[in-house]
Each structure stands twice: as C-alpha cells, then as structure tokens.
Amino acid sequence: PPSTEKGGFDPPPPPRGDADAALASAVARVDAFYSTPAEYHNPMEMHxxxxxxxxxxxxxxxxxxxxxxxxxxxxxxxxxxxxxxxxxxxxxxxxxxxxxxxxxxxxxxxxxxxxxxxxxxxxxxxRQQMFTFAHRPQSIQRVALGAGADGRLQAVIHEAVSETSQYEDYCDVVVNWAGQLYQCENVTLGYKVVRLDVPTPADMRAPGAAQGLFPLEVAMDELAESLQMDPLELRLVNYAERDANKNLPFSSKALRECYREGAARFGWDKRPLAPRARREGTELIGWGMATGAWDAMQNEASARAVLTRDGQVTVSSSTADIGTGTYTAMTQIAADALGVPLHDVVFELGDTRLPKAPLEGGSWTVSSVGSAVDVACKRLHNRLVELARQHGGARFASVAREDIRRAGKQMVCGSGTEDAIAIDTLLERAGLESLEEQASVKPHEKQQAYSMGTHSAVFVEARVDEALGTVRVTRVVSAVAAGHIVNPKTAANQVAGGVVWGISMALHEEGQFDHDIGRQMNHNLADYHVPVNADIHDIDVLFVEEHDDIVNPLGVKGVGEIGVVGVAAAVCNAIWHATGKRVRELPITLDKLFA
Missing domain, CATH: 3.30.365.10 (Aldehyde oxidase/xanthine dehydrogenase, molybdopterin binding domain)
Known part of the structure; x- marks a missing residue:
C-alpha cells in the first residue's frame, strides 16, 4: 500500500455496501478505463x-x-x-x-x-530543466457506475493507479471524490501507486481532483447517454445532501444553485439530447457539462498589524502571492477590519522575518492568513478605541466603545467630527510611537463536525471540424459556490485561469517520455503544447451566493483550485455531444477523434 507520509493525503474510505453485486444487477451500467498523462507546471518564470x-x-x-x-x-x-x-x-x-x-x-x-x-x-x-522535477502524475483509472431506470446510482466503483518515483511515495487524493459527490449506498474506492524511474511527482493545481473527477464526470455522461437522460438531470437525481465518505453534513453546499444558475446562463435547456444534432458549416457543435469539487481548508497562520503616527497601517505575514491576488485580498480584509480606506493599508509578505504562515496552496490562503489578518486588525482597532477613551478627553471617556470610530487620521465619536482627536496626538499622549497587534488563528474545533468544500458546475460549448478534427472550445460558463467572495474580480480571474488550464488538460498537455533512454522528449513549450490566446474564447464566471459560518470567521473558501476541476470532463462530454465519439484518454487529439 502507498505511504501516507505526504501531507494532506486522505486514504480512500472503506467500501460501503456491495458495489460489485449492485453493478451486476443494475439496469444501466458503465464500466470503462480512462487515462490522464503526466503534466508539467511550466510557470512563466522558471525556478x-x-x-x-x-x-x-x-x-x-x-x-x-x-x-x-x-x-x-x-x-x-x-x-x-x-x-x-x-x-x-x-x-x-x-x-x-x-x-x-x-x-x-x-x-x-x-x-x-x-x-x-x-x-x-x-x-x-x-525551460528544459523545468521538466526534470515536479509534475502531475499520469494515471490509469477504472470507473464503473450502475443505476436503475430512474437514474439513481446503485453502484459506484472508482479505482486508480498513478505513478511515483523509486525513492518516495507520492499520493494524490484521486478516487475519494466519487464517494462524496453523489448519493449511493454501494461504493468501492481503490488507489495504488507504482514505482517508476521518474522524479517524484508533485501537487499541481487541484491535485487528485483534476485527474480524479475527469473519469467520474465522463462516466456520468456515459450513464446519462445509456439512460437517454439529460446529464444535468442525472446529477440532480443523485445529489448528495451529506458527505457519505465521512458521514458528516456539509458546512454549506450550494451546488444545486450552481447547476441552476449556470444552466440558465449557458442556455442548457436548449440542448438536444442526441449527439451530432447541431452544425454550422463544417463544424459540429456540442454542449457538455460536469461537476467540480474541492476541499475548503484552513491552517494555522499568524499576522501582524502596526499603526504609525501618520495613520498608516502595515499588515504583514510570511505568506506568498503566486498571482492569486493575495496582496489585494489581504489589504481589503485589513481595511474592512480597521474601517479605513485601502490606501491607508500596506500589506507585506514573502519574508521569513514576518509572522509565520503556511504554504500558499490548497486554496487555503485567504481562509488561513485572511483570518489572522482580520483578528490582528480588529485587535489593533480595539486598542486604538481604548486609547481614545483613555487619552481623548471627557467626551471619548463617556461614550460607548461602539460609538468611537476612525475617520481618516482621526478618531471621532458621536454623529459629527467635532469630537475628534488626531491619531498622532493620541499616540503622543499615550507615549507611543506606534501601536502593534499580532494574532495567530487556528481552525476551530466545530469544523470537525462538518465536511467543508467548494463546488462548481461547468458548461462547455465545443465545435469540431468534421473534416479536420480540430476542436474549438468557444464558450464556457463556470458557476462556483465558494462562500464569501472577498474580491470578485481577482476570484473570477482565478476561476477563469483554471478554466483555461482545464481546456489545456482536455486538448493540449501531455508529457511524452522515451522509456528506452529515460528521457522527457517534449521538454519545451514548442512540443509540450499549452493553449495560446487563439485557443481560448468566451469564459463566463459567476459566483453563487453561499453563507458559511463554519469554515472560518470570514466565511471564505478558496477558489484557486476549483476553477480547473471538471473542465476537462465537460470538454470531453461536449466533444461527444458534437461528434458521437467518446474519447477516454487525455488529451483529446486529432488521431483519437479519427481512430
């Protein structure tokens, strides 16, 4: 069995019911193998x-x-x-x-x-050396689904084998999603790793979920096809109200709303049931959809807030910004907690001299570091209010704490600004050059009674040239439920970037390894294909309102990973709807469509 030394690895839960027997007796069945290739991160800036x-x-x-x-x-x-x-x-x-x-x-x-x-x-x-270490491991997966005539799942089997190196056990959470996403009494999940002469794989955006939900969501589409049922209706029939893997309720789950709002935005009700039903010129047009899921996690994190006499607040934590908008989100959280405009706050990160923070990954940064920033800044504001009560004169001493607020570089009380004292004067009277507060925030124990996650519904339009086999993904709608969205612009940008990568996973990316000489053959951006601007068309991101007071005090869930999950499956399903051709091996290239 694989080692569980990799942080965050959650082994598959034990079987429930008898999936093999239920599959054998099911009215409708899908039982197939799917594969995903090794993929490489390739950030624009090399290491x-x-x-x-x-x-x-x-x-x-x-x-x-x-x-x-x-x-x-x-x-x-x-x-x-x-x-x-x-x-x-x-x-x-x-x-x-x-x-x-x-x-x-x-x-x-x-x-x-x-x-x-x-x-x-x-x-x-x-760039060539960027192919000599971390990568998403290739996988071979079997998904078997059995259902009654009404579409209700009676059996779910998801088994996966992925690669690791000869010297370390690397494990992704690949198959667990199949036991969580849909309601079913008979579920068997299995996961193995095989040692190969390759570098140790690594986490790559939505590790495990990106490759694990691809076969599950394609198999759901194949099941809908065999039942002559709308793929969205099949998912609604099997909607899970609880996480059956953990036997816990969800802290929040607005996936139904994602299905409804995403389908309405996309126009899904106009989708013909049969494949090859629409064309324009030489292009066949198909619509596909899939579900996405990712964990909502929080780790311990610390932050510091320092107020100087000029009224500026510097907030800091040793977190990172990998393009996700951490600088912006933390500045917003701090400004909201302090009741000041954004320009009065500076956020610093990326230095071990600053308060400790976890790795930026797993979509937990805003949840973890943001919670610490929020607490540190609220403590700082409370200290400032207390100083105003002590050193601001009789008026400040006589009013309730909640009636004292900050206005620019002053502290004021009452309805007007006639009772005001400059922050500079306040700190001078208190004998202070600055005011500092630090906070460390851990996950609350109440989280243990819930399953916490983000969810999405992805709808895709694909156009396939009947003569050439070329595929264009011309329209994507991604509806996401991720708690409170701190900054809709940066969050939507994250999801859209994930969609681009999902399209890339479906149509472009594939590490090609020569097993005779032990060499990565396409270790450059000419032969390792990724999308360019001409490959990407309309991407529409919408956030479904979701309140959650369990995940953290801010009610936020991350969006870094959820954007990519399910996209490759939705593209695959759209290609089937356009052509009637089912491809189970990524990426979907011309030779596979013509095979």
Whole structure:
C-alpha cells in the first residue's frame, strides 16, 4: 500500500455496501478505463534563486517559492544551520501552480556553492530543466457506475493507479471524490501507486481532483447517454445532501444553485439530447457539462498589524502571492477590519522575518492568513478605541466603545467630527510611537463536525471540424459556490485561469517520455503544447451566493483550485455531444477523434 507520509493525503474510505453485486444487477451500467498523462507546471518564470552570504555566516536567500517558512525549514535541517542564520525572501513568485510548494534541487545547489565560495551565487533553471522535477502524475483509472431506470446510482466503483518515483511515495487524493459527490449506498474506492524511474511527482493545481473527477464526470455522461437522460438531470437525481465518505453534513453546499444558475446562463435547456444534432458549416457543435469539487481548508497562520503616527497601517505575514491576488485580498480584509480606506493599508509578505504562515496552496490562503489578518486588525482597532477613551478627553471617556470610530487620521465619536482627536496626538499622549497587534488563528474545533468544500458546475460549448478534427472550445460558463467572495474580480480571474488550464488538460498537455533512454522528449513549450490566446474564447464566471459560518470567521473558501476541476470532463462530454465519439484518454487529439 502507498505511504501516507505526504501531507494532506486522505486514504480512500472503506467500501460501503456491495458495489460489485449492485453493478451486476443494475439496469444501466458503465464500466470503462480512462487515462490522464503526466503534466508539467511550466510557470512563466522558471525556478531560480540567489543566495547572498555575509561575513557572519548569515544567508539571505531570494527564492521563487510558495512558502518561505517551508524553504527556511528545509535549509536549516539539510545544512545544519541555526534559525537566525537564514532569511528567505520571496515577495513575487511569477507563477508556480504547486511547483513551488517543495524546495527543488536548484536551491540546495545554490546554497552549497555559496557556503563553499563565500560569495553570492545564483542558480536558475532552463525551460528544459523545468521538466526534470515536479509534475502531475499520469494515471490509469477504472470507473464503473450502475443505476436503475430512474437514474439513481446503485453502484459506484472508482479505482486508480498513478505513478511515483523509486525513492518516495507520492499520493494524490484521486478516487475519494466519487464517494462524496453523489448519493449511493454501494461504493468501492481503490488507489495504488507504482514505482517508476521518474522524479517524484508533485501537487499541481487541484491535485487528485483534476485527474480524479475527469473519469467520474465522463462516466456520468456515459450513464446519462445509456439512460437517454439529460446529464444535468442525472446529477440532480443523485445529489448528495451529506458527505457519505465521512458521514458528516456539509458546512454549506450550494451546488444545486450552481447547476441552476449556470444552466440558465449557458442556455442548457436548449440542448438536444442526441449527439451530432447541431452544425454550422463544417463544424459540429456540442454542449457538455460536469461537476467540480474541492476541499475548503484552513491552517494555522499568524499576522501582524502596526499603526504609525501618520495613520498608516502595515499588515504583514510570511505568506506568498503566486498571482492569486493575495496582496489585494489581504489589504481589503485589513481595511474592512480597521474601517479605513485601502490606501491607508500596506500589506507585506514573502519574508521569513514576518509572522509565520503556511504554504500558499490548497486554496487555503485567504481562509488561513485572511483570518489572522482580520483578528490582528480588529485587535489593533480595539486598542486604538481604548486609547481614545483613555487619552481623548471627557467626551471619548463617556461614550460607548461602539460609538468611537476612525475617520481618516482621526478618531471621532458621536454623529459629527467635532469630537475628534488626531491619531498622532493620541499616540503622543499615550507615549507611543506606534501601536502593534499580532494574532495567530487556528481552525476551530466545530469544523470537525462538518465536511467543508467548494463546488462548481461547468458548461462547455465545443465545435469540431468534421473534416479536420480540430476542436474549438468557444464558450464556457463556470458557476462556483465558494462562500464569501472577498474580491470578485481577482476570484473570477482565478476561476477563469483554471478554466483555461482545464481546456489545456482536455486538448493540449501531455508529457511524452522515451522509456528506452529515460528521457522527457517534449521538454519545451514548442512540443509540450499549452493553449495560446487563439485557443481560448468566451469564459463566463459567476459566483453563487453561499453563507458559511463554519469554515472560518470570514466565511471564505478558496477558489484557486476549483476553477480547473471538471473542465476537462465537460470538454470531453461536449466533444461527444458534437461528434458521437467518446474519447477516454487525455488529451483529446486529432488521431483519437479519427481512430
């Protein structure tokens, strides 16, 4: 059995019921194998770092990383350095998608050279070298579904085999989603890894869910086809009100609303049931859909808020911004907690001298670091209110705390600003140059009684040239339920980026390995295909309102991962609806459509 040493790996739950017997007696059955290839992160900025030693043996490491604290822990452990000997700095990352979660080999090489030479050293990887470490592992998966004439699932079997290296066990959560997403009494889930002569795989945007929900959602489409049933109706018939894997209620689950609002925006009610029913010129037109799911997680995180006499507040945490909008979201959360405009707040990140934060990954940054920022800033505001009561004069001392508020660089009370005192004056009277508060926030115990997750419904229009076999994904609607959305613009951008990657997963990306010579053959961006602007058309993202006071005090769930989940399946299903051709092996290329 695979090792569970990889952080966050949740082994498949034990079987429930008798899935094999239920499958054998089902009126409608799907039993097929599906495969996904090795995929590579390929952020725009390649990995690299600069190590600067000083005469005292202190190292300043400028590294492209999703977690400066994790990188520092690695360096102190590997090189036997003390905590005060290493500082890791990473204010900008240039994309990572999971490839920056774990220190890669260039980091160790750079530090070794800097320690030996006692001078600054920079090591950067070429694009070809970006194919020599982290990647999404290839998988072969079997999905078997059995249902009654009414479409209700009677059996779900999902088994997967994925790759790992000879020297480490890497595990993704691939099959668990099948036991959670739909209501079924007979479920068997199995997961194995096989050791190959490859580098250890790594987390890659929505690890496990991206490749695991592809066969599940295609199989659901195949089941709908055999029942002559609308694919959306089939999903609604089997809607799960509880997480059967954990036997827990969901803290919130607005997936029904995602189905309804996404279908309405897309115009799904106009979809003909039979494939090959619509065409324009030489192109066959098909509509497909799929469900997406991802965990809503929170980790312990710390943040600091410092108010200076000029009224500016600097909020800091050693988190990262990998293009997800962390700077913006944290600034907004701080400004809301303090009751000040955005321009009065500066947020700092990406430095091990700042309060500790977890890796930026798993879609947990706003949930984790945002909660710490919120608490630290509220504590700072309360301290300021208390100072106003103590040093603001009789008027401030006589009013209730909630009647004291901040207005620009002043603290005011009452309905007007006639009773006001400048923050500068207030701090001077208190004998302070600045005011500082720090907070560490952990997940609340009440979370253990719930299953927490984000959900989506993805609707896709695909056009396939009947003569050439070329595929164009011309329209996508992604409806997402992810709790409170702090910044709709940055969140929608994250989901749209995930949709692009889902299209890429469906049609383009494939690591091609020569097993005779042990070499990655397409280790460049000419032969390893990714979409360009001409491949991407209309992407419409909508957020379904969802209130959740369990996931964290802010009620937020991450959106970094949910955007990609289900997209490849929806594209595959749309291609079937256009052509009548079912492809179960990604990516869907011309040769497979013509086979």
């Amino acid at each position: 690299g770092c600069t190590v600067v030693p000083d005469e005292h043996g202190h190292l300043t490491v400028y590294e492209k990383t999703q977690g400066v604290v994790n990188t520092k822990s690695y360096l102190t452990a590997v090189f036997g350095l003390s905590d005060d000997q290493v500082q890791v700095v990473s204010p900008f990352v240039g994309g990572a998608f999971g490839s920056g979660l774990r220190p890669q080999y260039h980091l160790a090489l750079a530090v070794m050279a800097a320690l030996e030479l006692k001078r600054p050293v920079r090591v950067t990887l070429t």
